[in-house]
Amino acid sequence: xxxxxxxxxxxxxxxxxxxxxxxxxxxxxxxxxxxxxxxxxxxxxxxxxxxxxxxxxxxxxxxxxxxxxxxxxxxxxxxxxxxxxxxxxx
Numbered sequence: 001x002x003x004x005x006x007x008x009x010x011x012x013x014x015x016x017x018x019x020x021x022x023x024x025x026x027x028x029x030x031x032x033x034x035x036x037x038x039x040x041x042x043x044x045x046x047x048x049x050x051x052x053x054x055x056x057x058x059x060x061x062x063x064x065x066x067x068x069x070x071x072x073x074x075x076x077x078x079x080x081x082x083x084x085x086x087x088x089x090x
Contacts, residue, residue: 001035004046011041017087018068021061028054061087 002009006023009015030052038044064079064086065071076086 001030001046001049001052003038003041004035004044005049007046011044012039013041017089018063021058021087024056024058025061027057029056029058031055 002020002023003011006015006019008019008022030049034052035049063070064075076088079086
């Protein structure tokens with residue numbers, strides 16, 4: 001759903017995790033059953049998820065370390081232990 005519906009990113013062709021954070025804070029997420037992950041966004045559309053009910057919303061997002069690129073592997077491990085999953089990129 002994030003890959004198909006986040007107009008601020010380029011689906012499987014790239015983008016910034018900040019924009020997924022923004023969408024999840026200002027919108028919502030749907031279940032994997034309603035919007036299963038696909039390995040491609042070619043010929044895909046957000047409209048196919050129009051009937052998916054919201055199941056989650058993110059309350060607060062932040063850059064670990066205070067700014068984009070200002071973290072370390074150790075800091076990320078501590079964050080996962082204390083607060084759960086991270087939105088990352090390679």
